[in-house]
Amino acid sequence: MLANQIKDYLQLHLSDMMELLKELVNCNTSSDFKPGIDAVGEKLAREFEKIGYSTETLYNDNCGNSVIARSEGNGSRVLLICHLDSVFARGTDCIESFKIEGDRAYGNGVVDMKACLVNCLYALKALHDLDVPDLPGITVFMSGDEEKGSLSVLDRIREEGRDADWCLVTEGSRPGMAVVTQRKGNAYIHVHAHGRAVHAGNEPQAGRNAIEELALKIARLRGLNNYDTGTTFTVTTISGGQNRIIVPEDASFYADMRFYTMDEWKRLKSSLEQILSKPDIEGIQLSYELTLNRPPLTLVNGTDKLHKTVKESSRELGIPWLTSQPGGVSDGNFVSAEGTPTIDGMGPTGGMMCSPEEFLEISTMVPCGSRLALTIMKLGKL
Structure with missing residues (x-):
């Protein structure tokens, strides 16, 4: 069963995932610190290129650069939304270093959204290394100024949203690995x-x-x-x-x-x-x-089919089907407004986002990464 193969792959590479997460967390990616955002963007671009993705850097003098990674597929198109910048609650000079205590990893941006970036990368690595056939075309959009509204790339996000058949936002899932079906x-x-x-x-x-x-x-x-x-x-x-x-x-x-x-x-x-x-x-x-x-992330034509696909992936992996409709916003709001079916919260779970106590639940990395990979695979067959 492919779900188990994906899960086993990610479990085998969990230590590598955590090592990359440590590197990203210990890099200052405050929205106001362009060098750190650009460094993380360059690092991830190289990682995507290793699995055959083409990459494009959207340069900007006034904020962090954005990065797009792209892979050709079977004709259908899936857009994955991420961001490179973080919120540093006490300023750019006070980075909380990465640390692990039990099942929790701590540090600035650890779940919003550095663990999500790692999960997105490794979900796609799994699909590549397991040689999963008939995948959709995949575009990974990593904004360099999302925490300030993605103003530098807003038009491009909308363009990519219009070109996509489905959008998966890899922001962190909610307690219990709940996905986000609507945002205000x-x-x-x-x-x-x-x-x-x-x-x-x-x-x-x-x-x-x-x-x-x-x-x-x-x-x-x-x-x-x-x-x-x-x-x-x-x-x-x-x-x-x-x-x-x-x-x-x-x-x-x-x-x-x-x-x-x-x-x-x-x-x-x-x-x-x-x-x-x-x-x-x-x-x-x-x-x-x-x-x-930002307009709301709302239910559009085709959303039911997308939700059904994520629900099926969750069931195959033994993840409860839980949903959330939070008040916070993401770049997925812009894509939904273009009429593209969008679901959010496809990343791992954590809490206390944008505070010095921000944490990741490490045990959600493998199941959430597996759900993301399995959902992408299934969308290629719709």
Whole structure:
């Protein structure tokens, strides 16, 4: 049974996988540190070339380079989404070195997503070394600035998504090796109020309090939250004022919004525009910038067939079929928006992502890598 052959192959190479993971974790790949991202990209490009993949580097002066690895196949096309950069919670000068304690491996980016990169590489190594026939065409897209929105390669991601029949995002799976079947879209807004500064003791009534204006607006905007449908509006930063005895002339806040459908985004956008169309305090000047960051990763035509394939692969490997619909986003959101069936969370499991306590569950490397390889093989036969 091929599932067992793949699993045995990865188990045999687990020590090699962990050694490569150690090398990647101990390399600073913060989104702000281009040399480290580029070094990891070059390393992985060489590894993919060893198994016959052609590689292309997308150079960028302002962020890490991105890498595409490609293998020809039987005509159908599978896109694998990864990223090379990481979040370093305490800054680029504070890298947590790789270490293992029991079943857990620790270090910056260990699961988001360096273990996922290793698993992706070795899943494809298994298919190559086991000489599995009739594979689909495979494209591995490794963004160099995903943690900052993949802005440097966004158009290329969309292009590759349109050209693919299926997309597998190799971000980490959720507890129990659950795959991600949907992700929320997200947007953000920056709101600024400009009023009039006066002495707070002598004549506050002559002032126009920018902080109070935003407080009134925030109270109304909180009503956009609908936890039953997963829609959230969260104020994340706020600033204003210059002195404790002066009515604040300027104030601003940023807010994050999450939603599961584009229809919900349209409703949110309309409500925001209505609430912010005029100030509550006469004489205040109100302005805002609204940005749609990522559309939702949602169910499109063909998704059922993709889910069925991953479910079959899970069953053959003895992995429970568990699913998750988290609020975080990935580059898979962009591909889904192009109408390509997409499933996320195809990497190994861990936790505490983007924190100094980030960890990988080592025991999920082989089963999750096997599921990824088996799913790719099955997609080539659809």
